[in-house]
Amino acid sequence: MNIKVSDALGLEKIYWDRVCNYLASNTKRYAELLLQLRERKAKVILEIGVYSGQRAKEMIEAAKIDHKAEDIWYLGFDLFEMFEPEILEKEFSKVPKTSQEIYDILAPTGVNVCLFKGYSQETLKEFVSKKHLYPSIDYIFIDGGHALDTIKSDWEYVKELMTYDTTVIFDDYYHGTHGENDKFGADHLVENLPSDEFVAECLNVTDSFAKDFGKLDISLVKVTINNQNNIKGIS
Numbered sequence: 127m128n129i130k131v132s133d134a135l136g137l138e139k140i141y142w143d144r145v146c147n148y149l150a151s152n153t154k155r156y157a158e159l160l161l162q163l164r165e166r167k168a169k170v171i172l173e174i175g176v177y178s179g180q181r182a183k184e185m186i187e188a189a190k191i192d193h194k195a196e197d198i199w200y201l202g203f204d205l206f207e208m209f210e211p212e213i214l215e216k217e218f219s220k221v222p223k224t225s226q227e228i229y230d231i232l233a234p235t236g237v238n239v240c241l242f243k244g245y246s247q248e249t250l251k252e253f254v255s256k257k258h259l260y261p262s263i264d265y266i267f268i269d270g271g272h273a274l275d276t277i278k279s280d281w282e283y284v285k286e287l288m289t290y291d292t293t294v295i296f297d298d299y300y301h302g303t304h305g306e307n308d309k310f311g312a313d314h315l316v317e318n319l320p321s322d323e324f325v326a327e328c329l330n331v332t333d334s335f336a337k338d339f340g341k342l343d344i345s346l347v348k349v350t351i352n353n354q355n356n357i358k359g360i361s
Protein backbone atom coordinates (compact mmCIF):
# COMPACT_ATOMS: atom_id res chain seq x y z
CA MET A 127 0.00 0.00 0.00
CA ASN A 128 1.32 3.43 -0.87
CA ILE A 129 -0.66 5.85 1.27
CA LYS A 130 1.17 8.79 2.88
CA VAL A 131 1.06 8.36 6.68
CA SER A 132 0.23 12.05 7.26
CA ASP A 133 -2.69 11.86 4.80
CA ALA A 134 -4.01 8.67 6.41
CA LEU A 135 -3.76 10.19 9.90
CA GLY A 136 -5.66 13.30 8.73
CA LEU A 137 -8.41 11.14 7.23
CA GLU A 138 -8.49 8.95 10.34
CA LYS A 139 -9.08 12.04 12.50
CA ILE A 140 -11.82 13.31 10.16
CA TYR A 141 -13.36 9.82 10.25
CA TRP A 142 -13.49 9.57 14.05
CA ASP A 143 -14.76 13.18 14.34
CA ARG A 144 -17.59 12.22 11.97
CA VAL A 145 -18.42 9.06 13.90
CA CYS A 146 -18.52 11.04 17.18
CA ASN A 147 -20.54 13.88 15.62
CA TYR A 148 -23.11 11.40 14.35
CA LEU A 149 -23.33 9.74 17.75
CA ALA A 150 -24.02 13.14 19.32
CA SER A 151 -26.67 14.03 16.70
CA ASN A 152 -30.26 13.00 16.00
CA THR A 153 -29.05 10.80 13.09
CA LYS A 154 -26.80 8.56 15.18
CA ARG A 155 -27.34 5.54 12.92
CA TYR A 156 -25.01 6.95 10.25
CA ALA A 157 -22.08 6.37 12.62
CA GLU A 158 -22.77 2.67 11.94
CA LEU A 159 -22.61 3.27 8.18
CA LEU A 160 -19.01 4.47 8.52
CA LEU A 161 -18.00 1.89 11.16
CA GLN A 162 -19.30 -1.02 9.07
CA LEU A 163 -17.54 0.31 5.97
CA ARG A 164 -14.21 0.29 7.80
CA GLU A 165 -14.92 -3.14 9.29
CA ARG A 166 -15.46 -4.46 5.76
CA LYS A 167 -12.36 -2.54 4.53
CA ALA A 168 -14.52 -1.60 1.55
CA LYS A 169 -12.97 -0.15 -1.57
CA VAL A 170 -15.83 -0.66 -4.05
CA ILE A 171 -18.94 1.14 -2.79
CA LEU A 172 -22.40 1.27 -4.37
CA GLU A 173 -25.03 3.69 -3.07
CA ILE A 174 -28.67 3.75 -4.18
CA GLY A 175 -29.94 7.26 -3.39
CA VAL A 176 -27.08 9.79 -3.57
CA TYR A 177 -29.16 12.86 -2.68
CA SER A 178 -26.71 15.59 -1.53
CA GLY A 179 -23.55 13.47 -1.84
CA GLN A 180 -22.71 13.96 1.85
CA ARG A 181 -22.77 10.29 2.80
CA ALA A 182 -21.03 9.42 -0.48
CA LYS A 183 -18.12 11.74 0.36
CA GLU A 184 -17.93 10.42 3.91
CA MET A 185 -17.87 6.79 2.76
CA ILE A 186 -15.21 7.54 0.13
CA GLU A 187 -13.02 9.37 2.66
CA ALA A 188 -13.39 6.47 5.11
CA ALA A 189 -12.30 4.04 2.38
CA LYS A 190 -9.28 6.23 1.64
CA ILE A 191 -7.87 5.47 5.10
CA ASP A 192 -7.31 1.86 4.04
CA HIS A 193 -6.88 2.09 0.26
CA LYS A 194 -5.26 4.19 -2.44
CA ALA A 195 -7.71 6.59 -4.12
CA GLU A 196 -7.16 5.06 -7.56
CA ASP A 197 -8.24 1.63 -6.25
CA ILE A 198 -11.51 2.94 -4.80
CA TRP A 199 -14.77 2.98 -6.76
CA TYR A 200 -17.94 4.85 -5.93
CA LEU A 201 -21.02 3.85 -7.94
CA GLY A 202 -23.96 6.18 -7.26
CA PHE A 203 -27.55 5.64 -8.41
CA ASP A 204 -30.16 8.40 -8.30
CA LEU A 205 -32.72 10.24 -10.36
CA PHE A 206 -30.57 13.39 -10.11
CA GLU A 207 -32.02 15.99 -12.57
CA MET A 208 -34.75 13.52 -13.61
CA PHE A 209 -36.35 13.96 -10.18
CA GLU A 210 -40.00 15.06 -10.36
CA PRO A 211 -42.00 16.61 -7.49
CA GLU A 212 -44.45 13.67 -7.18
CA ILE A 213 -41.52 11.42 -6.18
CA LEU A 214 -41.33 13.33 -2.87
CA GLU A 215 -44.56 11.77 -1.68
CA LYS A 216 -44.52 8.53 -3.67
CA GLU A 217 -41.07 7.53 -2.43
CA PHE A 218 -41.10 9.46 0.89
CA SER A 219 -38.01 11.05 -0.64
CA LYS A 220 -35.88 14.21 -0.80
CA VAL A 221 -34.87 16.44 -3.75
CA PRO A 222 -31.43 15.40 -5.01
CA LYS A 223 -28.61 17.48 -6.45
CA THR A 224 -27.89 17.15 -10.18
CA SER A 225 -25.38 14.60 -11.42
CA GLN A 226 -22.97 17.43 -12.35
CA GLU A 227 -23.18 18.91 -8.84
CA ILE A 228 -22.50 15.48 -7.33
CA TYR A 229 -19.63 14.84 -9.70
CA ASP A 230 -18.09 18.20 -8.73
CA ILE A 231 -18.32 17.22 -5.04
CA LEU A 232 -16.90 13.70 -5.44
CA ALA A 233 -14.32 14.02 -8.24
CA PRO A 234 -11.80 15.93 -6.04
CA THR A 235 -11.57 12.84 -3.78
CA GLY A 236 -9.54 11.25 -6.62
CA VAL A 237 -11.47 7.95 -6.60
CA ASN A 238 -13.28 6.37 -9.56
CA VAL A 239 -16.74 7.94 -9.60
CA CYS A 240 -19.57 6.53 -11.77
CA LEU A 241 -23.04 8.03 -11.56
CA PHE A 242 -26.12 6.25 -12.93
CA LYS A 243 -29.07 8.53 -13.62
CA GLY A 244 -32.68 7.28 -13.70
CA TYR A 245 -35.14 5.08 -11.86
CA SER A 246 -33.17 2.44 -9.98
CA GLN A 247 -35.72 -0.13 -11.23
CA GLU A 248 -34.12 0.46 -14.67
CA THR A 249 -30.56 1.60 -13.98
CA LEU A 250 -29.78 -1.29 -11.60
CA LYS A 251 -31.18 -3.79 -14.09
CA GLU A 252 -28.87 -2.40 -16.76
CA PHE A 253 -25.94 -2.35 -14.33
CA VAL A 254 -26.45 -6.00 -13.34
CA SER A 255 -26.31 -6.98 -17.01
CA LYS A 256 -22.92 -5.19 -17.28
CA LYS A 257 -21.49 -6.06 -13.86
CA HIS A 258 -18.54 -7.90 -15.46
CA LEU A 259 -17.26 -4.47 -16.56
CA TYR A 260 -16.87 -3.34 -12.92
CA PRO A 261 -14.93 -4.64 -9.93
CA SER A 262 -16.74 -6.86 -7.44
CA ILE A 263 -18.71 -4.75 -4.93
CA ASP A 264 -17.75 -4.71 -1.25
CA TYR A 265 -20.31 -2.38 0.27
CA ILE A 266 -23.84 -1.49 -0.84
CA PHE A 267 -25.99 1.19 0.81
CA ILE A 268 -29.68 0.92 -0.13
CA ASP A 269 -31.26 4.33 0.54
CA GLY A 270 -33.14 5.32 -2.63
CA GLY A 271 -36.90 5.32 -3.03
CA HIS A 272 -38.63 4.27 0.20
CA ALA A 273 -41.82 2.78 -1.31
CA LEU A 274 -42.09 -0.94 -0.55
CA ASP A 275 -42.05 -1.89 -4.27
CA THR A 276 -38.97 0.23 -4.96
CA ILE A 277 -37.02 -1.29 -2.05
CA LYS A 278 -38.07 -4.77 -3.20
CA SER A 279 -36.92 -4.06 -6.75
CA ASP A 280 -33.59 -2.56 -5.53
CA TRP A 281 -32.99 -5.67 -3.41
CA GLU A 282 -33.74 -8.05 -6.32
CA TYR A 283 -30.89 -6.45 -8.31
CA VAL A 284 -28.56 -5.97 -5.34
CA LYS A 285 -28.79 -9.71 -4.59
CA GLU A 286 -27.31 -10.32 -8.04
CA LEU A 287 -24.31 -8.16 -7.15
CA MET A 288 -23.50 -9.82 -3.82
CA THR A 289 -20.63 -12.18 -3.11
CA TYR A 290 -19.78 -13.82 0.22
CA ASP A 291 -17.66 -10.71 0.91
CA THR A 292 -20.35 -8.10 0.23
CA THR A 293 -21.95 -6.14 3.05
CA VAL A 294 -25.34 -4.61 2.28
CA ILE A 295 -26.72 -1.85 4.50
CA PHE A 296 -30.40 -0.97 4.34
CA ASP A 297 -31.48 2.38 5.72
CA ASP A 298 -35.00 2.90 7.06
CA TYR A 299 -35.76 -0.19 9.05
CA TYR A 300 -38.83 1.14 10.91
CA HIS A 301 -39.52 -0.54 14.24
CA GLY A 302 -43.13 -1.23 15.19
CA THR A 303 -46.23 -1.41 13.08
CA HIS A 304 -47.59 2.10 12.79
CA GLY A 305 -47.35 5.27 10.68
CA GLU A 306 -44.93 5.45 7.75
CA ASN A 307 -44.03 1.77 7.74
CA ASP A 308 -47.39 0.74 6.33
CA LYS A 309 -46.28 2.04 2.94
CA PHE A 310 -42.54 2.66 3.30
CA GLY A 311 -39.36 1.22 4.75
CA ALA A 312 -37.11 -1.82 4.64
CA ASP A 313 -38.55 -3.73 7.60
CA HIS A 314 -41.12 -5.72 5.59
CA LEU A 315 -38.46 -6.97 3.23
CA VAL A 316 -35.77 -7.61 5.85
CA GLU A 317 -38.12 -9.59 8.08
CA ASN A 318 -38.98 -11.90 5.21
CA LEU A 319 -35.43 -12.64 4.02
CA PRO A 320 -34.81 -16.40 3.96
CA SER A 321 -32.41 -17.06 6.87
CA ASP A 322 -30.81 -20.03 5.11
CA GLU A 323 -29.65 -17.60 2.37
CA PHE A 324 -28.99 -14.33 4.21
CA VAL A 325 -27.92 -13.10 7.64
CA ALA A 326 -29.72 -9.89 8.63
CA GLU A 327 -28.62 -7.91 11.68
CA CYS A 328 -30.36 -4.80 12.95
CA LEU A 329 -27.47 -2.49 13.92
CA ASN A 330 -27.30 -1.23 17.48
CA VAL A 331 -27.71 2.51 17.09
CA THR A 332 -31.35 3.56 16.65
CA ASP A 333 -32.75 7.03 15.98
CA SER A 334 -36.08 8.10 17.47
CA PHE A 335 -38.35 10.73 15.96
CA ALA A 336 -41.56 12.17 17.43
CA LYS A 337 -44.43 11.76 14.93
CA ASP A 338 -48.14 12.52 15.10
CA PHE A 339 -48.83 8.78 15.64
CA GLY A 340 -46.18 8.54 18.40
CA LYS A 341 -42.47 7.60 18.30
CA LEU A 342 -40.80 6.32 15.12
CA ASP A 343 -37.60 4.33 15.70
CA ILE A 344 -35.30 3.86 12.69
CA SER A 345 -32.22 1.64 12.38
CA LEU A 346 -29.81 0.47 9.71
CA VAL A 347 -29.79 -3.24 8.91
CA LYS A 348 -26.72 -5.16 7.74
CA VAL A 349 -27.24 -8.10 5.37
CA THR A 350 -24.65 -10.64 4.21
CA ILE A 351 -24.90 -13.98 2.45
CA ASN A 352 -25.30 -16.86 4.88
CA ASN A 353 -22.19 -18.92 4.22
CA GLN A 354 -23.19 -21.66 6.67
CA ASN A 355 -24.80 -23.51 3.75
CA ASN A 356 -21.56 -23.29 1.86
CA ILE A 357 -19.61 -24.64 4.84
CA LYS A 358 -22.07 -27.52 5.21
CA GLY A 359 -21.72 -28.22 1.49
CA ILE A 360 -17.95 -28.42 1.76
CA SER A 361 -17.77 -30.63 4.86
Ligand SMILES: C[S@@+](CC[C@H](N)C(=O)[O-])C[C@H]1O[C@@H](n2cnc3c(N)ncnc32)[C@H](O)[C@@H]1O
Pocket residue numbers: 173174175176177178179180181182203204205206209213217219220221222223244245246247269270271272276
Ligand atom coordinates in the same frame (compact mmCIF):
# COMPACT_ATOMS: atom_id res chain seq x y z
C1 LIG B 1 -33.14 9.65 1.37
S1 LIG B 1 -32.39 10.25 -0.05
C2 LIG B 1 -30.81 9.49 -0.02
C3 LIG B 1 -29.93 9.98 1.09
C4 LIG B 1 -28.47 9.61 0.98
N1 LIG B 1 -28.25 8.18 0.82
C5 LIG B 1 -27.78 10.07 2.23
O1 LIG B 1 -27.54 9.27 3.13
O2 LIG B 1 -27.50 11.28 2.30
C6 LIG B 1 -33.20 9.33 -1.30
C7 LIG B 1 -32.68 9.56 -2.71
O3 LIG B 1 -33.22 8.53 -3.53
C8 LIG B 1 -33.56 9.09 -4.79
N2 LIG B 1 -34.64 8.26 -5.34
C9 LIG B 1 -35.92 8.16 -4.92
N3 LIG B 1 -36.60 7.27 -5.64
C10 LIG B 1 -35.72 6.78 -6.57
C11 LIG B 1 -35.82 5.81 -7.62
N4 LIG B 1 -36.96 5.16 -7.87
N5 LIG B 1 -34.71 5.56 -8.36
C12 LIG B 1 -33.55 6.23 -8.12
N6 LIG B 1 -33.40 7.14 -7.13
C13 LIG B 1 -34.47 7.40 -6.37
C14 LIG B 1 -33.96 10.51 -4.51
O4 LIG B 1 -33.73 11.31 -5.65
C15 LIG B 1 -33.07 10.90 -3.32
O5 LIG B 1 -31.91 11.56 -3.73
